Amino acid sequence: MxxxxxxxxxxxxxxxxxxxxxxxxxxxxxxxxxxxxxxxxxxxxxxxxxxxxxxxxxxxxxxxxxxxxxxxxxxxxxxxxxxxxxxxxxxxxxxxxxxxxxxxxxxxxxxxxxxxxxxxxxxxxxxxxxxxxxxxxxxxxxxxxxxxxxxxxxKVPNNVNFAIMIPEFKVSTEDARKVLPSSYSKEDCIFNISRASMLIAAMNNGEIEKLRICTEDKIHQPYRKHLIKNIDNIFNKCKELGSLCEFISGSGSTLAAIVKKDNKKFINNLNNYLATLDGNWKVHLLEADYxxxxxx
Incomplete structure (x- = not known):
């Protein structure tokens, strides 16, 4: 076996x-x-x-x-x-x-x-x-x-964890692909190129204070967010609780936030908030697997 x-x-x-x-x-x-x-x-x-x-x-x-x-x-x-x-x-x-x-x-x-x-x-x-x-x-x-x-x-900075928020509802990859536009403006492409490049540099250098700006996106998240109920409210709550950044995991429906390991109250406070929303959200505090x- x-x-x-x-x-x-x-x-x-x-x-x-x-x-x-x-x-x-x-x-x-x-x-x-x-x-x-x-x-x-x-x-x-x-x-x-x-x-x-x-x-x-x-x-x-x-x-x-x-x-x-x-x-x-x-x-x-x-x-x-x-x-x-x-x-x-x-x-x-x-x-x-x-x-x-x-x-x-x-x-x-x-x-x-x-x-x-x-x-x-x-x-x-x-x-x-x-x-x-x-x-x-x-x-x-x-x-x-x-x-x-x-x-x-x-490199993944050793002082961060990943708060993974999984709802009971699904978003199929096919549906998530359908909502994307067939073309993008030059400005949106430049926006993503700059942030993707900065994200690699920030991760390699442990510059976690830059993660919020360099995980911004104009290619897929603005179009897919409508498939995930309460996404803006959840992201705002994560930010309020001290997360470094938030993003859609893959094509969804899971959401992710990167948080400092010393933010001990983040998960309990986030769980309490998600319990007030529809979706039966479950949260896992995870680390990178190497x-x-x-x-x-």
């Missing part, structure tokens, strides 16, 4: 649309075992209601095996710990794809390099912003150059 642990990820991080991602210490754990029976898909020991044709762990696993002409009959796939919620902007699909490809590589005798695994995962996902940090850990800037994935690691996906 192969056991794999994959972290959640928050992508975009304000201006880094489809390019920036940070791995967080919230994990799915997946068990994959090859069998001589029909494939069995489980979630925390119970039969999954997702058919294998739509199960990203299974489809990613078998895609790689098929490409290498590996013969198999079936698998027992169990998400033994499912902590990354689906369709909330925390990289649940990336975690499943990464687990499937890593398991396939293990079955094949680790014939794929880390670069090959990253490239394969990205090809399945379509973009690397969640895949790269899920696989590599930490904060990662990534881009596509033809079929190649180019990435660079960014290990990425790994076989246990």
């Amino acid at each position: 192969i056991k794999i642990k994959v972290p959640a990820t928050t992508a975009n991080v304000g201006p880094g649309f489809d390019s920036f991602g940070i791995a967080l210490n919230l994990y799915n754990e997946i068990e994959i075992e090859e069998t001589n029976k029909q494939t069995e898909l489980l979630q925390e020991g119970n039969v999954s209601d997702i058919p294998k044709e739509k199960n990203l762990i299974y489809t990613s696993l078998t895609k790689v095996l098929d490409e290498h002409s590996y013969k198999y009959k079936g698998f027992r796939i169990n998400i033994s710990k499912c902590n990354i919620p689906i369709s909330r902007g925390l990289g649940s699909s990336a975690s499943c794809i990464t687990a499937g490809v890593i398991a396939a590589n293990k079955i094949l005798g680790n014939t794929l390099s880390e670069e090959d695994v990253l490239k394969t995962c990205t090809k399945i996902e379509g973009h690397p912003d969640n895949i790269a940090p899920a696989l590599l850990g930490g904060m990662v800037v990534s881009l596509m150059d033809n079929d190649n994935v180019i990435f660079s690691k960014v 290990s990425g996906a790994k076989i246990l």
Whole structure:
């Protein structure tokens, strides 16, 4: 049996649309075992209601095996710990794809390099912003150059945490893409380029006092905010409670705030406020994960 642990990820991080991602210490754990029976898909020991044709762990696993002409009959796939919620902007699909490809590589005798695994995962996902940090850990800037994935690691200041606010409602990636405009003004592009560049520098240099201005965005958040009820009120409350910045995690519906580790009252006060709103919000105070996906 192969056991794999994959972290959640928050992508975009304000201006880094489809390019920036940070791995967080919230994990799915997946068990994959090859069998001589029909494939069995489980979630925390119970039969999954997702058919294998739509199960990203299974489809990613078998895609790689098929490409290498590996013969198999079936698998027992169990998400033994499912902590990354689906369709909330925390990289649940990336975690499943990464687990499937890593398991396939293990079955094949680790014939794929880390670069090959990253490239394969990205090809399945379509973009690397969640895949790269899920696989590599930490904060990662990534881009596509033809079929190649180019990435660079960014330091995360050691004196900050991530307040991750997860509602019960979902925002599908498809819906979040539909609300985006087909073109942007030169001014908006310059706005985002400057802030994305400054965000990398500020993170690398530990200049956390600059995070608020350099997580501003005009490419996706102004259009997606309408899909998330009470977002402005929540962001204003986070700022009032002392957060360094706030942003939509991925395409939502999860929201994120970066807070100083010594802001001890932030989470309790935020929880009390969110309890007054619709959405059944749950808050996790997380740190960056630096290990990425790994076989246990």
